[in-house]
Amino acid sequence: MNKAVILENQKAFCALGPLDKTITSLLEGRSGIVAGPACGIPVAYAPFPDISLRHLPATASALGHDLIPSHVDTSRTLFIYAAAKGDLSAIDPIPPVVAETRVSPILDEQAAAIPHWMNIAPAFTMVISCACASGAVALDVARDLLSRKQFSCAVIMGFDIISGFVVSGFHALNALSPEAARPFDSRRNGLTLGDCAAAAVLSCRKPRPGDMIIAGAASSNDANHRTGPSRTGEGLYRAARDALSDAAMEPSHIGTVKVHGTATNYNDAMEAKAICRLFGHDIPPCYGVKGAIGHTSGAGSLLEVILASHFIRRRRVPPTVGFEIRGVDEQVSISAASQCVTRTTALCLSAGFGGMNAAVVLQECDSE
Amino acid sequence: MYISGCSAIHHTGIMSSARGFKPWDSDQSGVSDIRRDQVLATPHLSFGKLCLPDKLSFSAAALALEESGKPIDENTAILLASPFGSFSTDMRYRQSVLDGFPSPALFSATLPSSPVAEIAIHFGIKGPNRVYAGGNSPWLSAIDAAKSYFDKKTTGAALVICTWCIENDSVTNESIVPERSISPSSFALHLTSQKPARSTCASLELGLSHSNETAEDGSAQERLLELIKATIARKPVRLPFCVKGFNGYFSVTF
Numbered sequence: 001m002n003k004a005v006i007l008e009n010q011k012a013f014c015a016l017g018p019l020d021k022t023i024t025s026l027l028e029g030r031s032g033i034v035a036g037p038a039c040g041i042p043v044a045y046a047p048f049p050d051i052s053l054r055h056l057p058a059t060a061s062a063l064g065h066d067l068i069p070s071h072v073d074t075s076r077t078l079f080i081y082a083a084a085k086g087d088l089s090a091i092d093p094i095p096p097v098v099a100e101t102r103v104s105p106i107l108d109e110q111a112a113a114i115p116h117w118m119n120i121a122p123a124f125t126m127v128i129s130c131a132c133a134s135g136a137v138a139l140d141v142a143r144d145l146l147s148r149k150q151f152s153c154a155v156i157m158g159f160d161i162i163s164g165f166v167v168s169g170f171h172a173l174n175a176l177s178p179e180a181a182r183p184f185d186s187r188r189n190g191l192t193l194g195d196c197a198a199a200a201v202l203s204c205r206k207p208r209p210g211d212m213i214i215a216g217a218a219s220s221n222d223a224n225h226r227t228g229p230s231r232t233g234e235g236l237y238r239a240a241r242d243a244l245s246d247a248a249m250e251p252s253h254i255g256t257v258k259v260h261g262t263a264t265n266y267n268d269a270m271e272a273k274a275i276c277r278l279f280g281h282d283i284p285p286c287y288g289v290k291g292a293i294g295h296t297s298g299a300g301s302l303l304e305v306i307l308a309s310h311f312i313r314r315r316r317v318p319p320t321v322g323f324e325i326r327g328v329d330e331q332v333s334i335s336a337a338s339q340c341v342t343r344t345t346a347l348c349l350s351a352g353f354g355g356m357n358a359a360v361v362l363q364e365c366d367s368e
Numbered sequence: 369m370y371i372s373g374c375s376a377i378h379h380t381g382i383m384s385s386a387r388g389f390k391p392w393d394s395d396q397s398g399v400s401d402i403r404r405d406q407v408l409a410t411p412h413l414s415f416g417k418l419c420l421p422d423k424l425s426f427s428a429a430a431l432a433l434e435e436s437g438k439p440i441d442e443n444t445a446i447l448l449a450s451p452f453g454s455f456s457t458d459m460r461y462r463q464s465v466l467d468g469f470p471s472p473a474l475f476s477a478t479l480p481s482s483p484v485a486e487i488a489i490h491f492g493i494k495g496p497n498r499v500y501a502g503g504n505s506p507w508l509s510a511i512d513a514a515k516s517y518f519d520k521k522t523t524g525a526a527l528v529i530c531t532w533c534i535e536n537d538s539v540t541n542e543s544i545v546p547e548r549s550i551s552p553s554s555f556a557l558h559l560t561s562q563k564p565a566r567s568t569c570a571s572l573e574l575g576l577s578h579s580n581e582t583a584e585d586g587s588a589q590e591r592l593l594e595l596i597k598a599t600i601a602r603k604p605v606r607l608p609f610c611v612k613g614f615n616g617y618f619s620v621t622f
Contacts, residue, residue: 076578088458091458091462092462093462093466105455105458106453106455106502107453107480107502108451108452108501108503109502111503123578123612124503124612124613125503126500126504126506126509127502127503128498128499128500128501129480129499130481130497130499137497137499144513144516150576150578165462165465168475169461169472169478171470172471172475173476218496219496219498220494220495220497221484221494221495223442224489225485225489226476226477226482226486226489227476238494242522246522353479353482354479354485354488355488355489
């Protein structure tokens with residue numbers, strides 16, 4: 001097999017704890033969502049178990065510790081900070097007290113400081129901020145640049161946390177559910193916000209059996225509405241179609257679909273249309289995680305790709321926590337219980353405000 | 369690749385390949401007073417309501433697309449470099465919360481990617497999106513991404529927009545505003561992989577080589593302005609640059 005972009009080591013924290021614990025908990029159908037109020041607003045939310053993780057410097061330091069495997073060439077490292085809003089504690093109008101030291105509210109300035117906290121020395125730093133698709137777009141960017149040999153490896157860090165700023169905004173848009181989000185369920189009533197910090201190392205090399213390959217990626221825009229998704233799902237369909245084309249795959253090659261699944265009426269309906277249009281009547285098992293860890297914004301789309309890679313390795317997909325009765329017209333096969341899968345490929349879907357859509361195709365290498 | 373259209377909005381006035389250069393009118397205080405009729409021939413109902421970062425990026429894009437004719441390729445990539453992101457709008461939204469009336473309209477614009485939505489919706493553009501909200505030379509990353517899309521045949525057209533916008537007023541001018549305040553400006557290039565039928569377009573070459581340079585040069589605005597001025601004046605130019613991690617050059621020919 002020729003060289004490919006490999007998802008090397010990863011680390012993450014979310015409402016279910018660190019990455020290993022999160023994977024196990026998701027497969028067991030557990031949720032990290034707690035009852036409100038969140039920042040004074042009566043809605044459920046999914047906070048870090050240890051609230052001190054909302055302090056960006058400490059969390060970046062924890063993610064950076066032992067992150068880069070020794071076999072990865074760090075001679076020319078690309079660092080990408082993927083976030084929708086990052087750390088807004090310095091300007092939060094409803095501030096929770098997390099730490100005395102506050103960081104700049106500007107993503108560019110956070111990105112300039114993070115490599116120091118992570119103890120890495122990048123040759124080049126980028127900030128990718130494509131709303132809730134930021135992490136997935138960052139993977140697309142890193143894949144492109146590593147394939148073109150512009151860098152020897154890439155470190156992507158995503159960080160988006162619950163703040164009064166974000167909770168009040170989504171509440172003003174009537175987008176939050178009073179109870180835990182129920183993706184694709186007939187009783188879904190809005191999204192649940194969550195905390196997330198995630199990091200991944202990528203390199204471009206000849207894959208070995210068991211390696212996880214970023215096989216394809218693409219993005220698109222709905223050109224429809226600032227905050228609402230396309231009613232037809234065309235934008236997400238285009239991103240998924242183009243990601244498959246980038247991976248030189250057909251829809252029939254895909255083993256599982258990680259849905260965006262915010263649990264808003266419009267998102268899930270749009271996504272069901274896009275999935276049906278792409279796969280026709282042969283839809284692989286689909287699952288979402290936002291009913292368990294909340295909607296973790298731009299960083300979440302990185303975390304969800306990381307999680308998808310681990311579910312491929314374990315040949316299982318988790319139950320979609322909160323989902324019981326299908327609440328979309330299309331016959332999308334949303335997992336209500338953990339189930340086995342055989343194919344070692346996954347399509348990961350993300351969408352965000354501004355009509356942003358992104359898709360990433362993962363493939364486990366099964367031969368030299 | 370080819371420059372099919374370009375524009376610059378900065379403190380001296382507005383320039384574009386379609387309209388040439390026009391200084392600000394005497395009753396305008398500059399960039400923050402930009403009017404719809406100065407950038408767009410057709411109506412745009414919400415132009416006056418747009419936050420300044422969105423308004424500037426949208427205006428630069430509209431001017432760069434003006435010569436393209438209709439319909440605009442719906443698979444055009446939108447590549448936005450915006451080092452300050454939505455900070456000004458963030459501060460306005462924050463104030464609305466402190467005033468007790470969180471504004472959903474303002475909140476929906478508190479993302480660095482917000483201008484992309486405005487451009488995509490108005491022009492019906494559904495192609496790939498990337499928003500470089502900071503880091504080293506985001507303007508270079510955006511132009512390089514267009515070149516990569518063309519090489520891989522992902523799309524044949526790209527709109528590269530580079531916007532520096534941080535307002536300096538009573539809402540945003542708190543102690544948290546960075547000291548590196550910069551006058552608002554926006555630049556746009558409409559790039560295509562194939563030579564357009566019009567004879568007015570320029571050919572743009574981007575050369576890049578790796579370097580161990582660690583210093584970030586702060587002259588991106590001047591360099592982009594020079595590139596756009598040369599394109600509008602139809603004057604061949606070669607612009608070398610040295611940024612963190614890369615040496616490179618832009619070459620504009622006709």
